[in-house]
Amino acid sequence: MKSNKSASLFPKELVIESLKQSFVKLNPRTMFRNPIMFIVEIVTFVMFIVTIWAAATGAQDQGSFGYNLLVFLVLFVTLLFANFAEAIAEARGKAQADSLRKTREETPARLLIGSDIKVVSSSRLKKGDIFVCEAGDTIPIDGEILEGLASIDESAITGESAPVIREAGGDKSSVTGGTKVLSDQIKVVVTTQPGESFLDKMIALVEGASRKKTPNEIALTILLAGFTLVFVIVCATLKPFADYSGTAITVAAFISLFVCLIPTTIGGLLSAIGIAGMDRALRANVITKSGKAVETAGDIDTLLLDKTGTITIGNRKATQFYPVSGIDKLSFVRACLMASLSDETPEGKSIVELGREKGIRIRDLSTSGSRMIKFTAETKCSGVDLKDGTRIRKGAFDAIRKMSEAAGNQYPEEVADLVRNITSNGGTPLVVSQDNFIIGVIELQDIIKPGIQERFERLRKMGVKTVMVTGDNPLTAKYIAEKAGVDDYIAEAKPEDKMNYIKKEQDAGKLVAMMGDGTNDAPALAQANVGVAMNSGTQAAKEAGNMVDLDNDPTKLIEIVEIGKQLLMTRGTLTTFSIANDVAKYFAIIPALFMASIPALGALNIMHLHSPESAILSAVIFNAIIIPVLIPLALRGVAYKPIGASALLRRNLLIYGGSGVLVPFVGIKLIDMVVSLFF
């Protein structure tokens, strides 16, 4: 997670906007989407009428006007609090998305019409239009490069300052609106309809209109609606029970009991939790195409990770020089360096670096007049022809062997042993020859990212199986897999191998997540339950996946899984808290209802609340203020600790269930002490 993580949960301007929204959302048509709060709205309205009636007639059989007014106000505030929770979550998500989108609005675009170039506003670009960008231009909209190559600064989106290369054809052809071209010129075709880019979809998702409830949210809403219905029955039947026992119960008391018992806490926070989940993903620079994808991420059983870039740092590095016997080590190293000085590949550079560490001074090496031999697929080797005619070559062992044997030299047994050793240790051997005589071997090793073992350990504790995907041979793959601590690997992987592996896992009932960028990854991304496409990837890959990672960071999958788990846990713990609250609320309100007519039931007033009125008011006030108190938790999410499911359940049950039972006893008593000064 990078720069765009705001420090405060409640920035001032968002709060003001959300307060306004809290009132707007009182519209019953909006409230209807949330059955629990909708019912609260209905009873609040009833309470409003009772209050007016009490004021108009001056009758006291429903309690004093002041008391009724207070109950009404507290209920009204409860509604506002619940709306505020949703509004602030929406506002934060929107603000986050807006800040990403701002960069791309109203950028001038050089539209290509025939062979003419016309400058138009980016908002007027349509899908299929072609525009041109030069150094210094901001790319107006998402697209794919048709012609040319450019280095592009994507820091506006990813926060990463190093420029990246994008070129026509292949997997690195897509460009994102808002990023800046640093060099060269490219011709780009628009791939999205304005208003349809992923960010736009995300913003729509956060805003109420197109937000669909996720399957789990629906199931939870059913359960909560069920709980609400139980209490409709409990409260409605209380009236005839009270008639039988000759007790009069005021409308305010009925409504208070009802509102306190139904799960308003989780009901009020439920949508905020869902939005906050997507928002947290966005803060991690991941754009989700649906809320469901975040939820599914929490369930992932198997994680497919590419070796390069995820488990190992970029490319292989030279780690050791092995001269054959009879060759002086220093002169061998010198020869290796000579062959690599003009080699721009990462391997070549790492050989020079390793040589420097071994004490060779680069400026002592004279390469003037020498000729560089580039690596080609046919020769499978590279090297240098020096001024004095010495030919140094380095390359795959079979290529060098063939070359030296063709010249009539023997392939030494010693070299064969060295090659075997290096391979079985997960390294790649680079055999070096001088004038067709083999003089030694350079060992290249994959460097495993520091800290990656711990991350895999964490995943294992979460119950997630990690699978490494690599083009390496099985021996190397196995070695790296063991060293990095992944559970399984796919060696010599072709794109269809990924697909088959995903299908196999899914047939066993597992949920699979993967990350990909290339067009040939697209089918696998679509097949995976959570497919994260890199923003640098092709349009096809981005369309196929259900998330897009703006950072192009393959380890992001791990974060996504945790965000998903956090989302579900927050729902579960707040539901538990909300339901556990009922215990105390029963003990506050039931004695209050009957104490007047059945004094014996005063024994149930274990909190020793001051009077029936103060008891009822305290309970509804507690019920209202617990919502804003829990908003920060709903927005941040409950912390996930990979300690195993049983330990996690025990922990959360103790914290949220335990406090759910105890906190309201304390809270209601404290509020009662204040309220009792007036009632």
Added chain:
Amino acid sequence: MNTELLGVIAQIVLLLVLSYPLGKHIAKVYKDGSDWMRFMAPVEKFMYKICGINPEEEMNWKVFLKSLLVINIFWFFWGMILLVLQGYLPLNPDGNAGQTPDQAFNTCISFMVNCNLQHYSGESGLTYFTQLFVIMLFQFITAATGMAAMAGVMKAMAAKTTQTIGNFWKYLVISCTRILFPMSLIVGLILILQGVPMGFDGKMKVATLEGAEQLVSQGPTAAIVPIKQLGTNGGGYFGVNSSHPLENPTYLTNMLECWSILIIPMAMIFALGFYLKRKKLAYSIFGVMLFAYLAGVCLNVYQEMNGNPKISEMTIDQRCGSMEGKETRIGAAATALWSVTTTVTSNGSVNGMHDSLTPLSGMVAMLNMQINTWFGGVGVGFLNYYTFLIIAVFISGLMVGRTPEFLGKKIEAREMKIATIVALAHPFVILFFTALSSYIYAHHPGIVEAEGGWLNNPGYHGFSEMLYEYTSSSANNGSGFEGLGDNTWFWNFTCGLALIISRYLPIIGQVAIAGLLAQKKFIPESAGTLKTDTGTFAVMTFCVIVIVAALSFFPALSLGPIAEYFSL
């Protein structure tokens, strides 16, 4: 006093020790028929043949439920006709008349749903013919129906992914032949040895000690009492049930009968563990149920042995405990134990009058039935627990950061909808009907007068009587707070409705959930999966049940037994 407690402890120990091997037997019966009762196979084959049943036919959950409901409708008509016409049928030496249609409706429904709520008295309301061919027959087959439903659910839970959940007819038959029948036979023999009558003669003429002449009812009692207890039926042969000296003559028969109530419901939980090969899951479920049961037993035994403080204030000796409505040969402790045992299960037989229990004991009895999941009726007891298990799994699953799954199956909106409806139905039925009767009592005294006044006691206790009646009906329990004049049109009819809703809605829902889950893809367990066989999860389930099921009755109970208790 110490011997009384010893009797209670001995009985519980006997239950625990014997339910384990019985559970193993039951699991074998349903799983592969390799149990030691397999010599009954020819009998079963004969039954399948004359009924035209193919026992190997696999049913999906819909066909399974259809079979269950169809046979129940058939039995309803069978029972109605026999009860109304019993006056004209044989085996009626005492010349008892047929039942009125509303009473026959109530009786027939009540026995068909394994409730055995009795708005009649066995001595005068039935003949030997209907005792045997309605009452006893229903007591066997309705118990077997519950067990068959559980067998189907077990099969659904055990399978990885399946469309079918076994054959209802086969489960029904083998439940009778291999479990209920042999056990009833053993219990019946012991009862006969202890003096329970078994014959077809009419009333005995007996000269009492005072020299007067008394007519004493008898009949095929020993045949009916065992299945009444074992099948969690509870409908007494005599009007006063097992407090009658011929239905329950000695302390030994009392122990045996009380043991018979709980043995199969307990064994069913062990059977689940053996069947699913998840013994730990069974132990954790058993642990929760046992804890709740023992808590109730302790409270009731303590309350009943201590008696009523108001009576002590009158300097009346209460060393024998609260003896109102109890039998001296049984004693306060054993009656208290029975009152809990009969209400945690859906049995409903009594050996003393629940109307006379001290207020808190009465409340425990009611609460047990309102929760209706601690061991419960044969077969259906676990099914009720299963509903709450699904709800607990749902909430706990979320708490560990996964979308909820139970035994490898995802729980989604459809299952939640059914579980919620089932969990709701029980409090709804009880509270709605109690509210209706309270409303009529408070606002239309004319109707109540016309029906004979309904309540023997005014005030809180009167309220408890009405609440108890519907609680007992809805829990398919059948015991009564007998202060209620319940053989009236209103009570016969409303209780009958409560009985039907509360029996079939849960069974349909629970079998449907199991069937739906069985069809889903199996997800193997991982370290992130919620374990449902741990102590923590057991505590979670217990809390869900207490908060959802028990607390919704808190307001109603406050106006009945709680108010009465604090007013003592």
